[in-house]
Amino acid sequence: MKKVDFLSALAYARREAPWAGLRYSREITQSRCVRNDAPDKNAISLEEGVMCEVLIDGHFGYAATADLSLAGLQRAFDQALATTRATSAHKVHAFTEAQRINVQGAYESTAKTRLHAMPLARITECLLEASGAMAIDAKIVNRAASAMLVQTQIDYFTTSGTHTSQHFDIVDISVVATAAQGLQSQSRSWSLSGQHGGEVFDPTVFAKEGLRVAAEALELLAAPNCPSGRMDLILMPDQMMLQIHESVGHPLELDRILGDERNYAGWSFVQPADFGRLRYGSALMNISFDPAKANAMASYGFDDGGNPARRERLIEGGILKRGLGSLESQERSGLPGVANFRSASWNRAPIDRMANVNLEPGSSTLDEMIASVEDGILMSSNRSWSIDDYRNKFQFGCEHGQLIKNGQLAGVVRNPNYRGVTVDFWSRLSAVGQSDATYGTPNCGKGEPSQVIRVGHASPPCLFRGVEVFGGQS
Numbered sequence: 001m002k003k004v005d006f007l008s009a010l011a012y013a014r015r016e017a018p019w020a021g022l023r024y025s026r027e028i029t030q031s032r033c034v035r036n037d038a039p040d041k042n043a044i045s046l047e048e049g050v051m052c053e054v055l056i057d058g059h060f061g062y063a064a065t066a067d068l069s070l071a072g073l074q075r076a077f078d079q080a081l082a083t084t085r086a087t088s089a090h091k092v093h094a095f096t097e098a099q100r101i102n103v104q105g106a107y108e109s110t111a112k113t114r115l116h117a118m119p120l121a122r123i124t125e126c127l128l129e130a131s132g133a134m135a136i137d138a139k140i141v142n143r144a145a146s147a148m149l150v151q152t153q154i155d156y157f158t159t160s161g162t163h164t165s166q167h168f169d170i171v172d173i174s175v176v177a178t179a180a181q182g183l184q185s186q187s188r189s190w191s192l193s194g195q196h197g198g199e200v201f202d203p204t205v206f207a208k209e210g211l212r213v214a215a216e217a218l219e220l221l222a223a224p225n226c227p228s229g230r231m232d233l234i235l236m237p238d239q240m241m242l243q244i245h246e247s248v249g250h251p252l253e254l255d256r257i258l259g260d261e262r263n264y265a266g267w268s269f270v271q272p273a274d275f276g277r278l279r280y281g282s283a284l285m286n287i288s289f290d291p292a293k294a295n296a297m298a299s300y301g302f303d304d305g306g307n308p309a310r311r312e313r314l315i316e317g318g319i320l321k322r323g324l325g326s327l328e329s330q331e332r333s334g335l336p337g338v339a340n341f342r343s344a345s346w347n348r349a350p351i352d353r354m355a356n357v358n359l360e361p362g363s364s365t366l367d368e369m370i371a372s373v374e375d376g377i378l379m380s381s382n383r384s385w386s387i388d389d390y391r392n393k394f395q396f397g398c399e400h401g402q403l404i405k406n407g408q409l410a411g412v413v414r415n416p417n418y419r420g421v422t423v424d425f426w427s428r429l430s431a432v433g434q435s436d437a438t439y440g441t442p443n444c445g446k447g448e449p450s451q452v453i454r455v456g457h458a459s460p461p462c463l464f465r466g467v468e469v470f471g472g473q474s
Contacts, residue, residue: 006157009073014159016081017054019097021158023304024050025346033146034127049346052076056084058094064347099327100305107166107301111197115149115169118198123147129203133210134177140214142178156306164302171196172442175209179217186220186414188213188399189381193440194295219412226401226416226471232376233418233467234369237437239398240459242382247422248287249354251391252314254325254333265446266389275335278320281426286360287315289338296456297440298355305350309339324354344451351447358458362432369431369463376404377469379416395419397472415472433460
């Protein structure tokens with residue numbers, strides 16, 4: 001971190017505001033991609049700046065700057081003070097310092113090899129191994145492997161004595177093979193996302209996954225189209241990730257329930273009176289907010305308002321218990337929330353964002369779930385999604401489908417899709433796997449101005465009974 005006089009800047013703001021805070025953020029992002037055995041992208045970016053925050057007449061206001069000199073920070077605070085005074089008469093709620101916890105602490109991603117010590121040549125070697133391993137047939141027309149490495153430092157200071165310091169090492173890896181013949185094409189992918197270090201860059205793993213996805217893309221190319229009808233559905237963890245994200249994570253965000261996101265990201269079918277009452281799904285549905293989960297993409301020690309983050313049950317035994325709302329949203333709504341006041345960058349104010357939202361493991365094995373299905377399908381790896389503004393009606397398409405007949409896997413089908421309505425769908429949950437897998441995405445969008453943030457989801461395989469399944473086009 002650069003030598004920046006944060007405390008003097010806070011003292012300057014404190015002369016005119018009863019409370020002030022600032023959040024310093026520095027993020028280095030390295031992106032590399034190989035396509036068809038040739039380097040396709042090699043980029044590095046640096047974002048660094050400070051968000052200044054003040055509380056005046058019960059109203060929080062912000063101004064951001066990339067000028068880290070004391071004069072630059074003072075100018076940003078002057079702007080925050082002026083705009084907050086001008087807009088405080090129109091505030092939606094009168095807040096106090098109670099919405100900013102006084103805390104000190106630090107958090108650091110666990111990693112065996114820090115990303116700053118990772119040779120970039122090693123990353124390129126892994127990507128080339130994956131690309132080369134996918135070259136098994138002339139029908140494989142595109143072979144892509146990419147890696148994004150993110151190193152983030154966030155320091156948060158307030159006039160009430162808060163100082164939190166957090167460092168994140170984040171990796172997002174993707175390997176994709178596309179097979180084509182005539183007008184038909186099929187893609188298969190592998191991904192690894194989370195808080196990891198250089199230890200994940202193993203050329204043998206990349207080669208193994210590259211070979212697998214290429215073989216499965218060819219298999220899909222020759223497979224029949226997915227049948228249509230109501231049948232049992234097993235979703236693997238890499239698809240459960242998106243199911244949780246869209247039909248649980250977003251509808252439980254309290255600012256969305258309060259209407260803050262209706263102009264852009266939409267509302268929610270969940271109402272304030274539903275907490276403690278709504279049966280969201282079957283008794284097997286236990287959803288947690290867990291910012292401490294090892295290696296997950298959105299693990300952290302404190303949110304961007306200084307609130308210490310801890311694991312909380314959102315849905316227990318199928319009953320909705322708690323929302324994804326910061327201290328501000330909790331104060332406005334009177335509902336229980338979590339430490340999820342998060343910002344995408346130094347020049348964005350924090351808002352309610354899901355972090356690690358997970359479906360907790362159950363007692364079934366995957367083999368037991370398959371054996372219990374007479375007529376069904378197993379789907380993995382999302383490739384398309386659509387959900388309405390209330391996060392209620394949805395349909396998802398997957399890369400890979402396997403029919404299940406009389407308790408046994410019975411062949412691969414292409415273009416598998418399913419649709420449903422959120423509460424009805426989760427009420428059909430009849431088995432949950434014993435062990436989970438963690439996935440994540442760096443591209444969850446929300447807010448005005450727009451914020452794209454990283455989230456994580458862990459889930460076991462799950463069995464849903466009597467779901468509407470249908471085939472689609474390539």
